[in-house]
Amino acid sequence: MFSKTCEYAIRAMIYIAQQTRNGSRVGIRQIAAGIDSPEHFIAKILQELSRKGLVESMKGPTGGFYLEEASLNRSLADIVKIVDGDQLFLGCGLGLKQCSETNPCPIHFKFKKVRKEIQTMLENAKLGEFIEKLDRNETFLRRG
Template sequence: MFSRTCEHAIRAVIYVSCQSAKGKRCGIAEISVAVDAPESFTAKILQDLVKKGLMGSAKGPKGGFYLTQEMSECSMADVVRAIDGEHLFEGCALGLRQCSEKRPCPLHHEFKKIRSEIRTMLEHSRLGAFSDNLTNKIAFLKR
């Protein structure tokens, strides 16, 4: 459903959000280990999210990646759009370019409903909302 890059971005944002809720900033190495992703790959993803305003970063001994309260209010859909664009919300289930209401693929009508439900879920999922589940070990980020 999500690209590999987007999966890593979501996991990294959730992890950083959890640490930010505790007043901590995280370095690349820590985030990479926590979300089970290569360090260089994680660094590129996080730099992109910082550029797009979904995450903050600071250099120096007390530096690292973090989410402000305002950033924590962004939706998971914002992260998906920042990394994968609108494809998840508008694309064809079979990857066809010409799929539309007038010329639907075999899965078009059912997938349209699923896409809508996914969009709604992601739009309503705030980045800062996952901290408690991770802290209480109700949810996990590693495979």
């Protein structure tokens, strides 16, 4: 459903939210290990997310990535739109460019409902809400 880049971006943002809520910062090596991703790949992703204003970064010995308090209210949909665009929320389930209400593909109307449910779920899923579940080991971001 998501590109690999988007999957890593979502996992990294949730991990950063969990690790930096006390004001600390987290480095690329720790993020990559925490979400089971290649360091160079996550570094590129976070650089782009930083440019787009989703995550903050600071250079230097006490530097790293972090989220400001307001960023905890960001939704997973925000991340998806920045990384993968809005095709997941608007596109045809079969990938047809000419699919529309007046010219529907075979799954258009059923997929439209599913697409809307996915969009609503991602818009309602805020970064900050995952922290406690991770702390209680009810959810995970990395294979044990």
